[in-house]
Amino acid sequence: MSKMFRTTDMILIAVMLGGAGVTFKLKHDAEDRLAHIRKLEAEIRYEEDTIDLLKADWALLNQPGRLQRLVEAFAEDLALHPVEPRQFASLNDLPVRPFEVDASSVAAIIESSEIDPILTGEVAQ
Amino acid sequence: MMRFLRKPAQPDALTFPIVVQGGRSVSGGRAKNRIAMVTVAFVAIYATVAGRLVVYGMQDPEGGSGPVSRVTASRPDIVDRNGEVLATDIKTASLFAEPRRIVDVDEAIEKLSLVLPDIPHEQTYHKLKSNAGFVWLRRQLTPKQQADIMALGIPGIGFRTEKRRFYPGGETASHILGLTNVDNKGIAGIEKYIDDAGLADLQASGLAIAKDLQPFELSIDIRVQHIVRDELVRAMERYHAIAAGAVILHAKTGEVLAMASVPDFDPNNPVNAHEKDRLNRMSAGVFEMGSTIKSFTTAMALDSGLVTLDSTFDASRPITIGRQTIRDFHGKGRVLTVPEVFIYSSNIGSAREADVVGIEGHREFLKRIGLLDRMQTELPEVATPTEPKVWKKVHSITISFGHGMSTTPLQTAVGAAALMNGGMLLPPTFLPRTVDEAKAVAKQVLNPQTTEDMRYLYRLNAEKGSGKKAEVEGYRVGGKTGTAEKVVNGRYSTDKRFNAFLAAFPMDDPQYVVLTILDEPKPEKPGMGATSGSNAAPTAAAIIRRSAPLLGVSPRFDFDNEAQVVSLP
Numbered sequence: 290m291s292k293m294f295r296t297t298d299m300i301l302i303a304v305m306l307g308g309a310g311v312t313f314k315l316k317h318d319a320e321d322r323l324a325h326i327r328k329l330e331a332e333i334r335y336e337e338d339t340i341d342l343l344k345a346d347w348a349l350l351n352q353p354g355r356l357q358r359l360v361e362a363f364a365e366d367l368a369l370h371p372v373e374p375r376q377f378a379s380l381n382d383l384p385v386r387p388f389e390v391d392a393s394s395v396a397a398i399i400e401s402s403e404i405d406p407i408l409t410g411e412v413a414q
Numbered sequence: 415m416m417r418f419l420r421k422p423a424q425p426d427a428l429t430f431p432i433v434v435q436g437g438r439s440v441s442g443g444r445a446k447n448r449i450a451m452v453t454v455a456f457v458a459i460y461a462t463v464a465g466r467l468v469v470y471g472m473q474d475p476e477g478g479s480g481p482v483s484r485v486t487a488s489r490p491d492i493v494d495r496n497g498e499v500l501a502t503d504i505k506t507a508s509l510f511a512e513p514r515r516i517v518d519v520d521e522a523i524e525k526l527s528l529v530l531p532d533i534p535h536e537q538t539y540h541k542l543k544s545n546a547g548f549v550w551l552r553r554q555l556t557p558k559q560q561a562d563i564m565a566l567g568i569p570g571i572g573f574r575t576e577k578r579r580f581y582p583g584g585e586t587a588s589h590i591l592g593l594t595n596v597d598n599k600g601i602a603g604i605e606k607y608i609d610d611a612g613l614a615d616l617q618a619s620g621l622a623i624a625k626d627l628q629p630f631e632l633s634i635d636i637r638v639q640h641i642v643r644d645e646l647v648r649a650m651e652r653y654h655a656i657a658a659g660a661v662i663l664h665a666k667t668g669e670v671l672a673m674a675s676v677p678d679f680d681p682n683n684p685v686n687a688h689e690k691d692r693l694n695r696m697s698a699g700v701f702e703m704g705s706t707i708k709s710f711t712t713a714m715a716l717d718s719g720l721v722t723l724d725s726t727f728d729a730s731r732p733i734t735i736g737r738q739t740i741r742d743f744h745g746k747g748r749v750l751t752v753p754e755v756f757i758y759s760s761n762i763g764s765a766r767e768a769d770v771v772g773i774e775g776h777r778e779f780l781k782r783i784g785l786l787d788r789m790q791t792e793l794p795e796v797a798t799p800t801e802p803k804v805w806k807k808v809h810s811i812t813i814s815f816g817h818g819m820s821t822t823p824l825q826t827a828v829g830a831a832a833l834m835n836g837g838m839l840l841p842p843t844f845l846p847r848t849v850d851e852a853k854a855v856a857k858q859v860l861n862p863q864t865t866e867d868m869r870y871l872y873r874l875n876a877e878k879g880s881g882k883k884a885e886v887e888g889y890r891v892g893g894k895t896g897t898a899e900k901v902v903n904g905r906y907s908t909d910k911r912f913n914a915f916l917a918a919f920p921m922d923d924p925q926y927v928v929l930t931i932l933d934e935p936k937p938e939k940p941g942m943g944a945t946s947g948s949n950a951a952p953t954a955a956a957i958i959r960r961s962a963p964l965l966g967v968s969p970r971f972d973f974d975n976e977a978q979v980v981s982l983p
Binding site for chain 1: 499502504505583584586640889960968971
């Protein structure tokens with residue numbers, strides 16, 4: 290009987306130790322995770338702040354006033370001029386695309402150097 | 415415990431089984447009681463532990479140590495109609511020191527001055543030598559400065575993050591955006607409007623969390639806004655004016671695309687924002703608008719149905735009323751048609767046009783088109799127009815050509831939009847609004863036919879009248895000049911003027927109204943004129959030339975002779 294009790298004791302002690310061990314490990318892991326989460330959160334906050342700052346920076350660099358100063362500074366070197374109203378055109382104003390030229394022989398070029406009679410999207414009759 | 419149970423049990427079991435039974439039950443009963451007590455004790459202990467665990471589990475882990483950051487209210491970003499940032503919150507680091515923890519003050523100052531060369535040595539020395547627990551050394555550092563100071567590794571100093579409102583455009587849209595105070599509360603402009611529209615309540619209840627705040631979209635286009643301000647700064651310099659202002663209004667929705675008034679201020683450093691000279695003249699200033707008001711006089715006459723474009727008015731002789739004599743600046747000395755009254759900007763003709771509808775009718779029309787009442791819009795800085803207490807004949811006559819009544823330039827532009835868009839009066843807005851939404855809030859104030867006639871007159875005036883210099887090739891600009899004499903010490907001054915040019919384009923179907931004002935312009939060069947046609951009109955042209963492509967108006971060259979088709983009689 291006493292032996293049996295001792296065996297039970299041993300098992301219970303083992304279970305208890307095991308339980309304590311597992312609990313400790315779980316707690317330790319949880320603390321590790323929590324520390325990791327806090328670190329990540331801090332990093333996210335830092336990144337978010339950086340994004341905010343970069344957005345502000347982007348807006349600052351894209352200010353029309355700043356771009357205008359740059360354009361004025363480089364106007365001469367890059368031959369920049371304000372757009373004149375007559376320089377605007379729509380797709381409809383484009384001339385019809387010339388017919389593809391077969392450059393294999395001179396005769397072919399002469400023959401095909403006319404405007405393609407078929408407009409884009411038009412069906413040949 | 416096992417032994418305690420076993421010992422008395424054995425002899426009893428051999429001799430007196432029944433008594434043993436009783437003895438066992440007695441001793442067993444006592445043991446049971448003890449076990450129960452111990453169990454209860456253990457259960458209580460573990461329950462306490464478990465309860466504590468649950469309590470701990472519910473709590474949020476506390477943040478790091480050190481001084482707590484100052485809680486500054488978060489504000490939403492303000493963006494323009496294309497999503498470009500106009501105002502945003504940025505976090506800046508501020509440097510503080512805990513003097514008690516500083517080991518070597520001289521060394522600390524020496525090191526700090528490597529990063530902050532302009533740090534005042536003596537003052538900082540006294541601060542750090544003091545026995546205070548906490549002193550500010552420098553507010554709002556750049557991230558680079560912060561990193562450099564951290565790299566110095568000075569003990570006893572630290573950083574605290576603070577929120578600050580930042581306006582990437584600086585002065586560009588200062589009058590529209592307004593200002594915030596140190597606590598990040600809106601105190602002027604759209605910033606104040608955002609607070610009044612519910613942000614303040616949100617902040618008070620602690621719900622204004624930066625991440626959850628949607629960007630606040632405006633109807634402004636920052637590119638156009640820049641162009642307007644840039645041209646105004648140039649015009650102010652070129653025409654030696656004390657101030658200049660302009661607004662671009664969407665004629666069909668009432669949206670303000672751009673509005674500027676110079677001199678203005680830098681909202682990032684608003685030291686001079688409250689100087690009287692820097693007020694927003696477009697909405698917070700009232701002026702006698704001068705001849706631009708003749709647009710409304712003519713529209714009123716046409717809208718009454720008593721006058722058509724073919725009607726004539728006798729402008730051959732000045733009008734004398736009381737002690738005043740009304741003359742024409744460019745007098746023709748003959749009978750003029752309605753288009754001629756308009757393009758020659760005849761005071762006499764305008765007075766006679768007003769006479770057709772009568773004094774009451776005149777006032778009623780200006781009320782109807784919103785020139786006499788305080789304008790309703792999002793900007794808090796709006797001035798109230800002034801008018802004579804009692805309208806008499808003389809008032810009706812002078813008001814017909816824009817004197818004797820003061821109104822804000824912005825609401826003049828709003829009224830002009832009604833003249834151009836088919837007669838709908840749209841309250842101006844700084845927030846995006848679609849054409850359908852605009853129709854829902856619109857008030858029909860004119861006959862559509864009046865609009866047709868006014869478009870013709872505006873175009874005619876830009877082609878043949880005083881607005882020639884406002885012409886921009888391809889964009890079909892139309893407009894009306896106004897050169898008003900300013901009142902100085904109760905008299906009309908002859909050399910101090912208030913010039914305005916009220917324009918719209920493209921005239922075949924006006925999309926935008928542009929009002930440009932110049933306060934006290936002088937001749938560009940001695941000997942040149944300083945009338946509206948020679949300064950405000952070219953300024954409007956410059957604004958339209960640069961902004962029309964951005965506003966989505968495509969140039970056309972097949973309309974140029976439209977107005978000439980209808981020849982003058």
